[in-house]
Amino acid sequence: MTSALVSQYLHKKVTTSYSQVTMRSAFRFLKMNFVSGQRSVSHSSLTGKVAIVTASTDGIGLATAQALGKRGAHVVVSSRRQANVDKAVALLQSQSIKVTGTTCNVGSGEDREKLVRMTLDQCGGIDILVSNAAVNPFFGNIMDSTEDVWDKILSVNVKSSFLMTKLVVPHMEKRGGGNVIFVSSVGAYQPMQALGPYCVSKTALLGLTRALAPELAQSNIRVNCVAPGVIKTRFSSALWKNEDVVEELKKQLSIKRLGEPEEIGGVIAFLCSEEASYITGETITVTGGMGCRL
Numbered sequence: 175m176t177s178a179l180v181s182q183y184l185h186k187k188v189t190t191s192y193s194q195v196t197m198r199s200a201f202r203f204l205k206m207n208f209v210s211g212q213r214s215v216s217h218s219s220l221t222g223k224v225a226i227v228t229a230s231t232d233g234i235g236l237a238t239a240q241a242l243g244k245r246g247a248h249v250v251v252s253s254r255r256q257a258n259v260d261k262a263v264a265l266l267q268s269q270s271i272k273v274t275g276t277t278c279n280v281g282s283g284e285d286r287e288k289l290v291r292m293t294l295d296q297c298g299g300i301d302i303l304v305s306n307a308a309v310n311p312f313f314g315n316i317m318d319s320t321e322d323v324w325d326k327i328l329s330v331n332v333k334s335s336f337l338m339t340k341l342v343v344p345h346m347e348k349r350g351g352g353n354v355i356f357v358s359s360v361g362a363y364q365p366m367q368a369l370g371p372y373c374v375s376k377t378a379l380l381g382l383t384r385a386l387a388p389e390l391a392q393s394n395i396r397v398n399c400v401a402p403g404v405i406k407t408r409f410s411s412a413l414w415k416n417e418d419v420v421e422e423l424k425k426q427l428s429i430k431r432l433g434e435p436e437e438i439g440g441v442i443a444f445l446c447s448e449e450a451s452y453i454t455g456e457t458i459t460v461t462g463g464m465g466c467r468l
């Protein structure tokens with residue numbers, strides 16, 4: 175089907191006219207739509223968009239910045255350490271991605287405002303927010319978790335996600351709309367035994383997504399969420415570096431391997447694209463087939 179379409183196009187546009195303009199448009203058509211006989215998604219669908227991704231110098235955040243950047247967005251990367259920001263900016267620039275970077279501890283109101291101000295100054299607006307930063311300072315029985323643990327987890331994982339959204343929405347409205355994406359977890363659906371408070375914070379993000387979506391739809395802002403399964407990053411290394419744990423996990427998976435950060439970045443980029451223009455208030459689970467029920 176694909177190769178038939180290509181030859182039809184070439185026959186019609188190239189063999190019937192040898193003008194340079196027609197040749198150029200034929201090649202543009204091929205470059206945009208077909209690679210090696212297969213249809214590929216155009217990577218220019220986010221051109222002109224400005225995307226803030228929090229905690230984006232490593233793991234899922236970095237892969238998300240790459241996915242948005244490859245589709246043409248100007249990405250603003252941040253994390254708490256300047257050295258990590260510099261490294262991520264250099265990497266993305268080497269991949270021809272438009273990128274700006276700054277430090278930001280999402281738990282600090284001052285830092286959140288600095289991130290937004292810098293984005294506006296350097297990029298002229300905001301279209302996309304991916305709230306990806308998260309902490310888990312506690313492993314153990316939930317009954318042993320302290321008030322400090324709960325304050326830290328809820329503050330970084332939930333409250334900061336809302337407060338970042340509140341800061342960027344007026345600027346998205348000035349652009350006529352936008353996209354907010356929260357990064358939850360498979361643990362939001364079925365808390366893992368040793369990660370109770372963290373998983374509860376991730377369940378809260380499913381609620382935040384649903385609470386915000388109807389209100390922000392009026393401003394043409396879509397709010398969605400992604401719930402990754404076990405993805406190979408530093409955050410989850412305690413799980414995937416232990417072969418016994420991996421074997422146990424695989425029993426619960428339809429796709430018998432752990433996920434890669436790029437497999438989350440691509441889904442987030444899709445949710446921010448026009449292809450997802452009728453999706454809001456949803457959480458997409460990206461888990462290799464781990465059952466997720468609330």
Ligand SMILES: NC(=O)c1ccc[n+]([C@@H]2O[C@H](COP(=O)([O-])OP(=O)(O)OC[C@H]3O[C@@H](n4cnc5c(N)ncnc54)[C@H](O)[C@@H]3O)[C@@H](O)[C@H]2O)c1
Pocket residue numbers: 228229230231232233234235253254278279280281306307308309330357358359360401402403404405406407408409410
């Ligand atoms: N890796 C997995 O298996 C997995 C599964 C489900 C959900 N997630 C979620 O994906 C997101 C990204 O995690 P990851 O796996 O890429 O690991 P990661 O360690 O690369 O990302 C988490 C990042 O958040 C940053 N962070 C923590 N507190 C911060 C703060 N106050 N301000 C700014 N940054 C802060 C950390 O420095 C770290 O870089 C997190 O929300 C995590 O909960 C990961």
